[in-house]
Amino acid sequence: MWEGRFISAVRDGRWEYVRRARNIRAVVILAETDEGEVLLVEQKRVPIGRRCLELPAGLIGDDDGGESDTVEAAAMRELEEETGFRAQRIERLSDFYSSPGMVSEGFTLVRAHGLVCVGEGGGTGHEQIVVHRVPRAAVAEFVEAKRREGVGIDVKLLLFLGAYLG
Secondary structure, eight states, rough: EEEOEEEEEETTTTTEEEGGGGGOEEEEEBBBBTTSSEEEEEEEEGGTTTEEEEEEEEEEEEEETGGGGHHHHHHHHHHHHHSSSEOOOOEEEEEEEEEEBBBEEEEEEEESSSOOOOOOOOOOOOOOOEEEEGGGGGGHHHHHHHHHTTEOGGGHHHHHHGOOOO
C-alpha cells in the first residue's frame, strides 16, 4: 500500500498492518551495572507525542550497507550511543513481538554483561536521550513517578514491574 525508508503499510487479504522496510530488525537491551543500577533511557517519541521511558534499544541493519549487521554488534553500538556504557559481552535471550495485531516487527531481547562507562550517552545528534541509572529495587517507584510526570512508559518495562503486579 505504501513504503517509506523505514516502514511499509501492507495488506494481506482484509488485514492491514505495518512492517519494517528492508528486513530491518530491532534489539532491546537489559543493562544493569555492577552496582545494581538498571539503565533506562527517556526520549521524545513522535508517534505518541511525548517523551517515553524505555530500555535502551536500536535497529539492526538500518544504515545503508547494513545487511551484515548483527544483533550483538547493534546492541553494543546502541548501548554505547544511548547510555555511554560499553558491554564486554552481549547475551541473546529471546525474540518477542510487541504489538502483533498491528505491526509485524519483533525484537531480540539481549542482556549486556561487563558494563563500563565510557561516555555520557544521549544518542546521536537528533535523539536527545536522557539516561537514567535506577537501582533495581527502585524501578517500580521510578516508573510510577515518570508516569505521574506524563512520560509514556514502554511496555517492555513490565519485565521489571512484573514482580510488583498481582
